[in-house]
Amino acid sequence: MASIRTATVRLDAAAAALNDLSLRPQGKKMLVPLTASLYVPGTLDEADKVLVDIGTGYFVEKTMDDGKDYC
Structure with missing residues (x-):
C-alpha cells in the first residue's frame, strides 16, 4: 500500500509540474x-x-495533453 501511495504522490507532482509548464510562455x-x-x-x-x-x-x-493524460 505504501508503494501505491508513493506512486500516486509522484504522478500527482508530475501532473502539477506539467500544468505549471503549460502556463509558461515560450522563451521563458x-x-x-x-x-x-x-x-x-x-x-x-x-x-x-x-x-x-x-x-x-x-x-x-x-504532446502536453498526452503527457497530462498519462499522469
Missing part, C-alpha cells in the same frame, strides 16, 4: 532539475512537447 528562462538537488539554467523552447518517464530508464516524447 527557468531552472531545469537534473537530480533532486542539482538544477541548471535553461530556456523553454517547445512547451507543447514533453518527455515522459515510462519506467526503467525509458522516455517517450508526447
